[in-house]
Amino acid sequence: MAAPQREAPHILLVDDEHLLHTLFERLFTRHGMRLTSCYNALQALEVLKKEADAFDLVITDFKMPDMDGLELLAYIRQEHPDLQVIMITAHANVQHAVRAMQNGAIDYIPKPFSTEELVERVQAALARRRKQQEEVNNRTPARLAKRRRKPTIEYVGEHPTIQRLKAMLPRVAANKAPVFIQGESGTGKEILARLIHQMSDRAEGPFVAINCANLPRELVESHLFGHRKGAFTGAIEDMTGAFERAEGGTLLLDEITEVDLAIQAKLLRVLQEQEIQKVGSTEPRKIDVRVIATSNRNLSEAIAKGEFREDLYHRLSVFPLSVPPLRERMSDVPLLVAHFIKKYCDLYGLPPKKVSDALMERFMQYHWPGNVRQLENYVQRGVLLSAEREVVEVEDVFNDFFADAEPARQNASAEKEELLARVQTIEDMEREMILRALKETNNNQQLAAQKLGISARTIRNKLKRYREQGLIS
Template identity: 40%
Template sequence: MAEKTILFVAPAQAVTQFFPFFKEAGIAAGIADSLAAALASIRKQPPGLIFSQAKIGVYTAEALLAAGQKEDAFPPVIVFTDRGTAAEAARCLELGARDYWLEPLTWEKIQAVMPGRSAPEPAPVEPAATRHASASQPSGKGFAIIGEHPAIRRVLALARQVARSKATVLISGESGTGKEMFARYLHASSDRAEGPFIAINCAALPEHLLESELFGHEKGAFTGAIARKLGKFELASGGSLLLDEISEMDLGLQAKLLRVLQESEFDRVGGTETVHVDVRVLATTNRRMEDAVAEGKFRQDLYYRLNVIPLKLPPLRERGQDVPRLAAYFVDKFRKSYDLPPLAFSADAKEWLLAYDWPGNVRELQNLMERAVLLAGAGPIRKSHFLIDGEGWQEEAGDDFEEAPASAAESAPAAPEGEEAAAGADGFVEAARLFEQTPAAGAGEVMPLDVMERHMIIKSLDRTEGNRTQAAQLLGISVRTLRNKLNEYRKLGIEVP
């Protein structure tokens, strides 16, 4: 395959404007205007990349992609069109297209995906820069939605198609699949990107408080209402409002929400004036809304109004090789946060990542990678560093313990008494013993056990902003064990969070 060659399947007048740029970049560009001509050119000299217009007369990019599925090592194809549809985008991506773009083509877009182009960071998904993530988006800057699997690429293709519309979008999927990330991505990719993005969790507040939060209230509307308060709809005017866990909203509020979606107006609690707003509404749920409607827990008319554009996010267990890609992304993110050197995965860790079921989806993966970064030190990351409920820690790390000097066992602090203390000994002290063999980054010397122990605790508390429960979970110990350690440090005069 000739990486320095690009083939356009398009009318010549649509692409010849870019040829001077290709010549300057040292890349050969060719043109074909039919399926037969394209296949003949590919078989003669496979290009590094193909740009195909969706339709040229009787030719369709889908026919090219279907033919490519029968060929070995077919070049990647980017489909572009001036009148795309979500259905066409989904079909092209399902047939193996690398991406689906809306015209106009620009040199900047093409240059960013040219063969051989490298990029050090995972791509904020955008068609102008498909670096590590092959599914991409015209704007959405700052978002690293990473994924090569067709299931996630189909969702991204639909998201790209509707991002610039005002249509309501219902994002569904299991907990931890990244629903809020997709909502923020839709906002950042829309014409409202410069406007506010406001999010509210509909499950976090009782009905009377949620109504006030959504629609605001007038002074004196209820006890404690000492001044007028603007609601989330007014604050989000000109931008987007995310209604997180919409399925948990009380039926009484659902009628008021339906009015806002249909008429773009509402009344504040205790108010007499109608407020008009310009808001795009995005909603998320981890439930089957059809079941909630059938059970009478959610209004059918509101469901239809919200479900104009449905985005269903696949669970992580169905995304195959996306798991190690995401794991590597999170590890790199956290090791930079903790000022650690680059970390690699051992063979057993890679195997475990692909075999694990990921009930907590991407959120669980992110948390486990942070834990692994803390425990791996200078690396590599092993299966034992994932510490799932403490299972397999001693067995998987056994080789490391056998190589440890005898003084390590002798100098380790005695485990506290009781069942919780036993969990602490397995999940923390043993982790510290493994750390004892790991040289401090750049120091070239073994870090003392008590120093590494304290370092792990303080780093975990910093990361969780002082939340002891989350810090204990991150370390794989009980809250009681963590509290005992902090008390020990205070008695020694050591300042702790």
């Protein structure tokens, strides 16, 4: 008896380049696959809400209008955790690729790419998915039911400061009052926000995360509150804002201190009145949204300089939470290492691993300027480079090949250690890329922003911060 014929894999493409839709349609059809195309992430959200189970894979561009690929990836990881995502990113935007992998993308493909490479990467992803599904189907019904439950966010740590923080969360989550989370970059503020959402009675509602620093200055209001068709030049259709998308759930306003004062005033009114007004509309609309805001800045300084409204801070900080840097809770490093080892072994289909005693000693002696995010990057690197081996060694993480290997050498002087530590976090990589892009464009901020795939406003804010920190003149 002939085996039943397998249904053609179904791929969802999300890209605003119309030419790619035609190319991909022909290419994937020729290789026995089906394709559904969306021109932006918001359109993709509507498709996924109706028929997410119909797709085997999502391929999404990073840079798109209204909502970028990382926001779409975050939605998919939250609402459809079994659906795999491949990110397409511009070749110059290495930091986008890193962030995509950190946030759960299974692969990224830099532009320009060959059709042969694209097909091979997609086929490999689909093969891994089939294997995983076969393993699931062979499990008992009880274990299968467990597999289908949504994953629970975990904030890893047993240090007393983390214990006190986690003990507070049930009471914080039990209502809809705003929360303000402060902490250095990389300490896990967004993870904490997601945990509050999952522990609340809004857990079945949406969790929408907006990075305020990355919003184009002229479109901040539209991104937050939405706009009507024809409200301004380029508004060719109605747009649903972040507050509307978060209806009945939670809205995370990451890096809220980067929002202009005029928008801060409107946010204050939204929080007071519990209603929004779209750009180009005269009708206010009631909303039911819990707001969680985060910042890595010194709020007292920002308020004193007139860069952040004190009344907005007090409105947001009904529950002010502070996340300690990793250097102040070093006893949690072994727990975090074990957590990330398991995460990336599972993600890449590798056998269980552990780190060598020598590598753990290096980790425990390091001061982690990039906090938990930096530790996760190092562990991810070690998992990948150790391949099929069961032990991750020092050389898998602190290899001379990598630009950031030097800070971990035990023979480095304290002065050199401190100097090199400043150039090995994600933020420092970002600064180097911005400065390089400005140099290549003769200090034209608009051209540099286009080259990097960010807004000119973001570059202005970053340069201002670098000057305040004494990093540039």
